[in-house]
Amino acid sequence: MSILVDQDxxxxxxxxxxxxxxxxxxxxxxxxxxxxxxVTPGKGGQTFEGLPVFETVREAVKETSANATxxxxxxxFAAAAAMEAIEEGLPLVVCITEGIPVLDMVEVYHAAKRKxxxxxxxxxPGVISPGKSKVGIMPGPIHKPGRAGVISRxxxxxxxxxxxxxxxxxxxxxxxxxxxxPIVGAGFLDLLPMFEQDDETDAVVLVGEIGGDExxxxxxxxxxxxxxxxxxxxxxxxxxxxxxxGHAGAIVSGGAGTAESKIKAFTEAGVPVAKTIDDLADTVAxx
Amino acid sequence: MKIHEYxxxxxxxxxxxxxxxxxxxxxxxxxxxxxERYGGxxxxxxxxxxxxxxxxxxxxxVKSPAEARAAGxxxxxxxxxxxxxxxxxxxxxxxxxxxEAYLGxxxxxxxxxxxxxxxxxxxxxxxxxxxxxxxxxxxxTATSSEFPEEKARAHAGRLxxxxxxxxxxxxxxxxxxHLFREKDCSLAEINPLVQNDRGEVMALDGKINFDDNAxxxxxxxxxxxxxxEEDPDEIEAKEAGLSFVSLDxxxxxxxxGAGLAMATMDIIQHYGGRPANFLDVGGSSSPEKVVKAxxxxxxxxxxxxxLINIFGGITRCDDIANGILESxxxxxxxxxxxxxxxxxNADKGLEMLKDASLITAETLAxxxxxxxxxxxGEDA
Numbered sequence: 001m002s003i004l005v006d007q008d009x010x011x012x013x014x015x016x017x018x019x020x021x022x023x024x025x026x027x028x029x030x031x032x033x034x035x036x037x038x039v040t041p042g043k044g045g046q047t048f049e050g051l052p053v054f055e056t057v058r059e060a061v062k063e064t065s066a067n068a069t070x071x072x073x074x075x076x077f078a079a080a081a082a083m084e085a086i087e088e089g090l091p092l093v094v095c096i097t098e099g100i101p102v103l104d105m106v107e108v109y110h111a112a113k114r115k116x117x118x119x120x121x122x123x124x125p126g127v128i129s130p131g132k133s134k135v136g137i138m139p140g141p142i143h144k145p146g147r148a149g150v151i152s153r154x155x156x157x158x159x160x161x162x163x164x165x166x167x168x169x170x171x172x173x174x175x176x177x178x179x180x181x182p183i184v185g186a187g188f189l190d191l192l193p194m195f196e197q198d199d200e201t202d203a204v205v206l207v208g209e210i211g212g213d214e215x216x217x218x219x220x221x222x223x224x225x226x227x228x229x230x231x232x233x234x235x236x237x238x239x240x241x242x243x244x245x246g247h248a249g250a251i252v253s254g255g256a257g258t259a260e261s262k263i264k265a266f267t268e269a270g271v272p273v274a275k276t277i278d279d280l281a282d283t284v285a286x287x
Numbered sequence: 288m289k290i291h292e293y294x295x296x297x298x299x300x301x302x303x304x305x306x307x308x309x310x311x312x313x314x315x316x317x318x319x320x321x322x323e324r325y326g327g328x329x330x331x332x333x334x335x336x337x338x339x340x341x342x343x344x345x346x347x348x349v350k351s352p353a354e355a356r357a358a359g360x361x362x363x364x365x366x367x368x369x370x371x372x373x374x375x376x377x378x379x380x381x382x383x384x385x386x387e388a389y390l391g392x393x394x395x396x397x398x399x400x401x402x403x404x405x406x407x408x409x410x411x412x413x414x415x416x417x418x419x420x421x422x423x424x425x426x427x428t429a430t431s432s433e434f435p436e437e438k439a440r441a442h443a444g445r446l447x448x449x450x451x452x453x454x455x456x457x458x459x460x461x462x463x464x465h466l467f468r469e470k471d472c473s474l475a476e477i478n479p480l481v482q483n484d485r486g487e488v489m490a491l492d493g494k495i496n497f498d499d500n501a502x503x504x505x506x507x508x509x510x511x512x513x514x515x516e517e518d519p520d521e522i523e524a525k526e527a528g529l530s531f532v533s534l535d536x537x538x539x540x541x542x543x544g545a546g547l548a549m550a551t552m553d554i555i556q557h558y559g560g561r562p563a564n565f566l567d568v569g570g571s572s573s574p575e576k577v578v579k580a581x582x583x584x585x586x587x588x589x590x591x592x593x594l595i596n597i598f599g600g601i602t603r604c605d606d607i608a609n610g611i612l613e614s615x616x617x618x619x620x621x622x623x624x625x626x627x628x629x630x631x632n633a634d635k636g637l638e639m640l641k642d643a644s645l646i647t648a649e650t651l652a653x654x655x656x657x658x659x660x661x662x663x664g665e666d667a
Contacts, residue, residue, distance in 0.1 A: 100500060102471075109399045110399070110431065138600060153546065154547065155544050155545075156542075156543055156546060160598050160629075163598070180545060180546070183394070183399055212397070214397075235546055235553055236553070238556050240532070246565070248498075
């Protein structure tokens with residue numbers, strides 16, 4: 001099965017004619033993702049790699065029966081693009097764009113909740129179910145079909161970890177980068193139960209970082225409701241207080257959101273926390 | 288982005304939140320003049336972004352212009368947590384304070400909304416109050432752009448435990464909420480919010496942080512930025528599209544991606560070394576960005592070795608290699624460099640660098656251990 005995306009995912013690309021959108025649309029097509037069209041206001045009627053480009057999400061969904069969208073629209077317009085897709089009733093919206101004003105995301109988040117839409121991102125690498133569908137910007141070849149689920153707040157760190165798993169023969173059911181912003185759509189709390197339900201996932205790798213308390217809440221959820229083994233890795237132990245570490249959401253403030261607090265929460269919930277990336281991959285491989 | 292207390296209070300006034308009269312001063316003369324103008328008791332307060340001003344002696348309440356001048360002489364130029372005080376404000380302080388409360392509005396990641404934090408315990412560190420007496424913290428959340436009128440009304444009278452203050456507190460809550468939304472804040476805090484013997488409710492101190500992502504649509508806020516308060520290297524990095532934070536170790540780091548950069552720092556520490564910085568060169572890194580990154584790393588006199596860790600995805604390792612070669616041409620480098628390239632075009636990148644006398648490593652763990660050895664002056 002895998003979660004969120006698979007061979008039945010019919011994807012549209014918002015911002016398909018832009019620099020990032022066009023590059024990654026080609027990459028996704030090459031991977032085998034069923035990209036069925038794109039949306040760029042002002043360029044409706046054009047084609048991209050033989051695919052139709054539409055003015056609006058509404059037209060695109062009507063003409064292509066798309067059931068998911070991925071957004072590569074610049075930060076100033078990305079929240080509106082996400083809102084358009086959510087209002088149109090698409091069940092999965094993946095927003096790659098970095099730098100969206102956080103208060104705009106508060107509105108988008110609650111709109112998605114109201115509509116029952118799964119929002120992934122923003123500021124994320126996307127979602128991949130290896131061998132089935134890739135929706136995002138992650139390098140395809142490092143992934144390998146298998147039975148480990150991966151949820152991460154990071155981009156390149158996720159690639160590094162997935163690669164470490166793959167070279168040890170551990171394939172993945174679905175890998176999700178949830179995004180590095182303070183307000184993102186689906187998080188650990190939403191995705192862990194999905195992996196728990198998925199009969200093609202045997203174990204979950206959870207990659208957290210400083211800032212917020214999502215990891216602490218996830219630890220409680222795991223203890224109470226997740227029966228599959230979970231392996232955690234937390235970055236940012238060396239980060240100074242009050243400094244934003246690249247990701248807008250990666251900041252320790254007022255003593256809250258520290259790596260220590262997250263590691264402690266997982267340890268108390270019986271979730272092993274790896275010291276290094278190799279340590280993490282070795283532990284999962286030996287399972 | 289952070290601003291000073293005096294700037295926060297000017298924004299408060301714009302949004303109908305009363306604050307006592309204040310004057311900015313950069314010399315003891317100006318402090319004295321302002322104190323003469325207000326007469327009577329004034330407070331002289333250091334304007335720096337770091338907390339703990341009171342404990343450091345950066346806030347003094349004085350009763351005459353001569354004392355104010357003396358306070359100005361002492362505070363201007365003092366160091367608070369490594370920042371030199373260049374500005375103070377002189378605040379008219381005639382009214383007697385009866386009660387001090389706390390009122391803050393934050394971007395609430397857990398609730399995915401805008402939360403009000405209120406407490407009848409003001410003038411102290413709110414995190415300490417939350418730790419010591421959590422029942423003294425009241426919280427309510429707005430999850431839309433509407434001011435949560437009913438919830439605010441229910442809490443307004445509780446701040447000073449006095450119904451007479453409910454209306455003015457409600458007005459202040461409304462102002463603070465609109466300020467937060469319209470100016471794209473991530474934190475807007477009044478601490479303390481005071482009730483004085485004239486029956487007024489006022490903001491005696493204020494702190495506002497802004498969402499960096501939204502500064503493109505807040506030019507008037509961007510204009511409040513104080514370059515004296517920011518690390519010049521961090522500003523330069525930001526202008527070049529890099530994310531950089533100075534640390535106090537001796538291993539310079541250049542990594543693509545924030546999460547991987549943090550992981551690299553942590554692994555350095557795990558093996559007993561100390562990172563000199565956080566540096567994310569970002570995705571699709573152009574050679575120019577790499578050159579700028581080298582400039583930043585080599586400017587730090589503490590750096591004894593450099594570790595480059597790239598996992599190519601969108602970032603192509605050959606672009607990084609080009610940047611390294613260009614940097615070698617432009618910058619005189621005698622610091623040993625350990626490089627680990629993986630992912631997109633890694634082989635091509637390594638081939639390009641084979642004559643550049645770099646130390647290569649296959650894995651991150653190997654690269655980290657080599658960089659640590661070199662920083663200690665040992666062979667890799």
